[in-house]
Amino acid sequence: MARLVIVSNRVPPPHTRGAQAGGLAVALKDALRRREAMWFGWSGELADPPGAPHSVTVGRHRYVTLDLTPDEERLYYTGYSNGTLWPMLHYRVGLLEFRREEEEAWRAVNERFARRLLPLLRPDDIIWVHDFHLIPLLRSLRDLGAQQRLGFFLHVPFPPPALFAALPRSEALLRDLGAADLIGMQTQGDAMHLSAALAEFGIETPVGAYPVGIDTAGFSRTAAAALTKRETTRLIASLEGRSLILGVDRLDYSKGLPHRLRGYGALLRRFPEHRKRVTFLQTAPVSRGQVAQYRALRRELDELVGRINGEHAEFDWMPLRWLTRPLARSLLAGFLRHARVGLVTPLRDGMNLVAKEFVASQDPEDPGVLVLSRFAGAAAELSGALLVNPHDPEDITEALHQALTMPLAERRERWQGDWQALSNPPGGNWAQAFLERLMRN
């Protein structure tokens, strides 16, 4: 079987496995298990000059990473990737900050990566590049003469072409994407948007939907086992029999956190029967703290949490628990399993794996209810969830009330549908399906 070369902005440390590993490493676990692979990307470290690549081999997997200079990190990563492309791709044109210097640095880093990757490639490798940080790498590899099968996956949404056109130099970005043999997107809607944007410039690269999945059965087992861990037991004891509403996100403006907190505040006002009967635990570890909008969001949320608790708390009940530190994945699974309501309300999200992890973690005999944004990619698969418009806090309020009062029979029926959908996705395993199609092209 041909070697798989994964290229992503961050490369997971080789020794993180199972429940401790995050994001892409988990999503690609199945695709990597049975084959020889090389994973290439940024080490997460800074050095000036950046020096030679670092290489570690574990079994049949080789990890090759490069350092960035502090300037490259500021311009390529914090500036263009997180400050321009992230808001653009999440439909937030109002937050878009474009600086030519950053866009040029983004291209230059991609070209440097391509030059470093090229000599490590074998003729029959399959190359799979991930996410918006690395779009120009596709064209750079081709310009340098790489002839291998070249796939690209976008983990985030793609807006309608008329909105995307607001991005300066967007045509160049689309032409870079055109260097791929196959582009994978999270949903049919995203795939349609990107195909239409490419078609405007006569670019004919195939685009398909390959919704990122999770290891449903594995996560379910982890969650059941985590229920008896000391920390989960302590969480459950601290709730004193109250229902747990759980939110799990990175602290990011795409996740709809202020609207969500307002929706919860309104629940306590409009449906006072829930007062002292529920606890909302929101974990949102700080991410991208160097970007101004993220710092402003944190201040806004700190204030909102204080206001909601100040308004509704009793001397023996705190309605909202707010954690900005990360929680270990193994704890998360147990917390999700105990939650009566999973509250997942991004304003826009490529997929949202927390929604899938919530479904996977539930006790089949007594499952909780997922309240899910209709603008998360996961909404296309999870029809048993209560779907909300995350821009409308009152819609969140009403869904929370419905979830908290839902009879067991309805909870089971909704959950079973979603469990089936996740256990047997129509396209099979997303990564395998993507790679098979890439090989066929």
Ligand code: ADQ
């Ligand atoms: P993210 O925006 O990071 O990922 P998401 O899919 O929700 O969003 O989470 C990825 C992983 O991080 C999940 O396994 C989740 O459990 C974990 N995680 C999130 N918040 C956490 C917290 N507070 N504590 C501990 N773990 C946490 C991007 C896209 C998504 C897409 C994924 C995968 O933005 O739309 O689903 O990539 O393609």
